[in-house]
Amino acid sequence: MRLPPVLSDADLPAPELCAARLDGDVFRLGDCFAPADEIEQPSHRAAAVHSGLSDRLIAEQLSAAWVWGALDTAPSHRQFCVTMGARVSHSAVRWMTLREVVIEPAEIIDLHGNAVTSPLRTVVDLVRFSDTFGAGHARAVARLVSGTGGSLHDAVAAIEGRRNLPNKRRALARLGRCALPAAEPPSAE
Numbered sequence: 510m511r512l513p514p515v516l517s518d519a520d521l522p523a524p525e526l527c528a529a530r531l532d533g534d535v536f537r538l539g540d541c542f543a544p545a546d547e548i549e550q551p552s553h554r555a556a557a558v559h560s561g562l563s564d565r566l567i568a569e570q571l572s573a574a575w576v577w578g579a580l581d582t583a584p585s586h587r588q589f590c591v592t593m594g595a596r597v598s599h600s601a602v603r604w605m606t607l608r609e610v611v612i613e614p615a616e617i618i619d620l621h622g623n624a625v626t627s628p629l630r631t632v633v634d635l636v637r638f639s640d641t642f643g644a645g646h647a648r649a650v651a652r653l654v655s656g657t658g659g660s661l662h663d664a665v666a667a668i669e670g671r672r673n674l675p676n677k678r679r680a681l682a683r684l685g686r687c688a689l690p691a692a693e694p695p696s697a698e
Contacts, residue, residue: 512544514543514544514547514552514553514556515538515541515542515543515553515556515557515560516535516541516542516543516544517540517541517542517557517560517561519560519561526542529542530542533545536549538553538554538557538583539554539557539558539560539575539583540557540560540583541556541557541560543557551576551577551578551620551625552620552621552623554575554576554578554583555568555576555620555621555623555625556620556621556623557583558572558575558576558583558587558623558625559623562589563597564622564623564624565591565595565597565624566589566590566591566597566607566624567589567590567591567592567612567617567624567625567626568587568588568589568623568624568625568626569588569589569590569608569610569625569626569630569631569634570588570626570631570634570635570638570639571584571586571588571635571639571649572584572587572588572589573588573625573626573628573630573631573634574631574635574649574652574653576620576625577625577628577631577653577656578652578656579631579648579649579650579652579653579656580645580649580652585604586603586604586605586606587604587605587606588605588606588608589605589606589607589608590607590608590609590610590612590626591607591608591609591610592609592610592611592612593609593610593611594609595609612626612630615627616629616630617630628653628654628656628657628659629657629659629663629664629667631653632650632653632654632664633664633667633668633680635649635650635653636650636664636668636679636680636681636683636684636687637668637674637675637676637677637679637680638676639683642683642686646683647683647686647687650664650683650684650687651687654687661684661687664684665681665684668680668681668684669681
């Protein structure tokens, strides 16, 4: 029998999953695990972020950045949004934030039943809504942009193309700090 690509304590008890990790049969994937023969993909990370949650939730901001591979480790605080009027009831928990947003269908990507904001929407949300915006955020934005073959100009255009967008000036200033670092010269060995 083949194991599912992402395992949580709904699949196996937590002690068994931890023992399987120690045996090298699975590896840690956020709050979940994946079989050792799986190659980690955005769809695996999306499943881990959404584990045990409503399928109406859309992973956003830092959670989406991790799904797209822009962060090396999953954020401990998960961030989700829902479309206006989605009517999702969710108990208030400390480990997640849930916002109701206006979002276009093209800004949502379905990864095997788990919704995630597109890389461009993730960039725009990170520069608009992050309470603090340090080097880690700037690095995540640069990785998101470079990973999609896009440019920071695409994000600037997406922001400038919307009228009455809250936090517009702050977002544009933050984008200016996200330039990709120059390539390092190869080491002479």
